[in-house]
Amino acid sequence: MVRWEPGTPERLQAAALELFATRGYERTTATEIAQAVGLTERTFFRHFSDKREVLFHGQERLAEAFLAGLGAAPPDAPPLQAVAWAVRSAAPFFSEERRPHSRARASVIDSNPALQERELCKIASLATTLADALRARGVADLAATVAAQTGMALFGVAFARWVSEGEERAFADIAAEVFRELLRLAGEAAASPGAP
Amino acid sequence: MVRWEPGTPERLQAAALELFATRGYERTTATEIAQAVGLTERTFFRHFSDKREVLFHGQERLAEAFLAGLGAAPPDAPPLQAVAWAVRSAAPFFSEERRPHSRARASVIDSNPALQERELCKIASLATTLADALRARGVADLAATVAAQTGMALFGVAFARWVSEGEERAFADIAAEVFRELLRLAGEAAASPGAP
DNA sequence: GTCTATAGTGCGATAGAC
């Protein structure tokens, strides 16, 4: 028998998600989450810098997947292609088995502005990470920033649709559709008389 | 002599910006801000739902400007053009006289993650507002979402450059450059062999 | 592991404007 069970952050996360889903985020205290897995409030805050963070544990792996995907893109792929590649490579992250869990998590986040802020912040941080990686590939500063920020905006749209009620298509298909839609809109805008 | 000075939120905002700039956001309490203009902490929270919000007072007018700009776009303008139109019409909002104030505000926000989260949230809220307005113009759901989210991502890039140190170009010029860069990147991506 | 500052809320009281 071990002194403490392993995977403490994961167990805290699971307990938090369940409590948030039933009682609501604000009506759940950090102490309650900790007690649900036999720990103290102090231990909770040792693992997570703040209460919201418990729902975002494990996201570093998403950034890694994006970077790996970017690395796997052909070296001569144009920036927006490379970003699409990165997003596509995150698809296994959003598998069918994970969808119910992601839906539960999304519904908790949707019902609380503070959590939405944190989610936006995480996506924005992915964007700057991606932009840095593009610059490291030799992409010019403005192009890297625009491609990364646009790509992460599209990722956000695709993810929101993937977890939306009734949606059954795979993440990769939705993401591809969203990227295609941007190319269509951009082509349309470029062809229009008042183009910038 | 009146019982209460008018423009309480504005005075609180000015005091807050100055205190945040000198002592830092976290080292400034809501009580101190309130006392700086002769009020109590309770009154501060009567005007602002939380401490961060004091830096975002007046942003509703930006949303109005965007919507007005969208309304001024030709009815047959393609969605991305219409969004560019909306962003362009926010230019008077970012005039040369306001740049120093915007820079001071941006530097406070840049130095605090909690404030960055709130700023991202405000931009995201602009995006959903714009998407709704596009749908009201008859734009299809996906196109409206993609155009609005992309447009606000570009707005964020343009704004960040406008307030960056040493930047002297007008906001409208920067925004136009950023939108043009997206069209260029999209054209490049569409022409590439592995296009989605 | 304990202590404490601060954010933020709820309710009631006050005091002038209308």
Add this chain to the structure above:
DNA sequence: GTCTATCGCACTATAGAC
């Protein structure tokens, strides 16, 4: 009288310091 801006106090939870 009503309405609204303000204050005062008691209270909880977060989060960080010791």
